[in-house]
Each structure stands twice: as C-alpha cells, then as structure tokens.
Amino acid sequence: MRVAVGSDDVYSIARFLVDYLRKKGFEVKLVGALATGKPYPWPDVGFEVGSMVARGEVDYGIVICYTGTGVSIAANKIKGVRAALVTDARNAEGARRWNDANVLALSARLTSEELAKEIVDAFFNTREIDSSEVENIEKLKTIDNA
Template identity: 50%
Template sequence: MRISVSSDMAAGVADALVADLRRRGHHVLAHGALNPGDGDDRDDWAWASEAAARDVAEGRADQAVVCCWTGTGASIAANKVPGVRAALCADAYTATGARRWNDANALALSLRVVSEPLLAEILDAWFEGRPSEEADDRANVAHVDTIARS
C-alpha cells in the first residue's frame, strides 16, 4: 500500500512510524520534517499535513498518516482537503472505530503522547480495520462528503 506520511518535526515516534510502515511492506511518501532533502516541502504542520492529504485525494497514496505535537493541527489541516477523512487516534480502539464507522483514510497521531508500543497497536488496528458496509454507516460517511461540498 502507498502511505503518505507527514510530520512537522523529527521527534517522538516520527522516525519509528516511517520504519514501522516500511517494515510492514508499505511504500512511504514522506513530507515535512520526514523529507528533509526536498527544499520545496515545508515542515510546518499545516503544509506538511496538507501535502500528505493531497496525496490521498489525488490518488498518489492509498492512505495518509499525519503527525504533529498534539496531532490536532495535523488532523484539522488534513480534513480541509476534500475527500480526506482524518481521525486523531490515541489508542487502538479509536483507530478501529475510525476505519469501521468513519471510513477514515488518514490517521492523525500525536508525537507527544504516542509511544512506540502504542504506535504498533494503533497501526495494527488501523490496517486490520475495514469500512463498515452497514447502510447507516455508509450514509453517515456520504453525508460528511456532502457537508464538505456545501
């Protein structure tokens, strides 16, 4: 799977995240502080998260993982890109629910509170999760898309 990853700093679990994704066999597209060789790629959370989210929206990536100190800013920025549903997850249960009920295609993480063992649990849940086929769940996801267009 192609995963676009962004972080505004190479701190906390940022480097471990990229290593874990590659270990799982994913192709990683890096943005922000995770891509220091690209002078056109800003490290700031809003720009880096937008770049990762646009990769998903424009088909260059299947999913994204966006990070900043709290994860909140990264989530907000990613959710501004049409077609992206970013979920800030601090535990495996939330990651499972975000995939199941919200069909989230971008995972937002806090560099401050997520440890490496917790990161592994969250990623396990995220990648094992599948979007619900229940009519009410699909209707909610479809409604979110109409909200974004209005």
C-alpha cells in the first residue's frame, strides 16, 4: 500500500510513523519537513498530501502538525479528500468505517508512539465501509462537485 506522510516540522512522532509504516511493508512517500528536513508550511503539507491522494499517486495520506487541525483543514480543501483528525484508535476505525476517510490527521503534541501505532493499525485494518453510511459518503462526493 502506498501512503504519503507529511509533516510541517520534523517531529519525532512523524519520523517514528514513517519507520513503523515501512517496517509494516508500506511504500511511504515523504512530504514537507520529512522530505526537506526543515519546517514547512502546514497548508502546503495538507495540500500536497491531499493532492497526492486525490490524483491516485498514493492510496492514503497521513498529515501531522502541532495540533493536527491545520493540516486536516488544508487537506480537506482538495476535492475527493476526506481527512479525519483523530486522537485514538476507535476514532480512526470510525473515520474509515463511517466516513471512508482517506487521509489521517494527527497531532504531534498529543500522539505518543504507542498511540500512533494503535491509530495507524486501526485506520489501515478497517477496510469495510458501514453499509448504512454509503449514502452519506456519496453525499460528500456530491458536495465536492457543488
């Protein structure tokens, strides 16, 4: 599976996640500070990762900034992106199951390594969309075209 991971700074949790994903066999593409080694504007991180997902260059994206809010807002500006800011594994599972999220947003401030593993595992292990939410997810696609 191909995943773009972007961060606005070289946070230890961002580096940890890149290593964790690679060890699990993911093809990881680096964006922002993870690619440059220096601070990078959070709107650009969200936009670049979201664009990669929307164009099909990667299957999913992960965006990280201090709170996770800015990168999630920026990613959601891209047509076809459903970025979810999550703080635990249950929310990550729900974001996939009920919202068909394709970009995971994380807070560098709040996310420990153990929590990051739980969140990422829940997000990527949830493959089935709740059938009761298909209509709502289709509504999002209609909104994208409005």
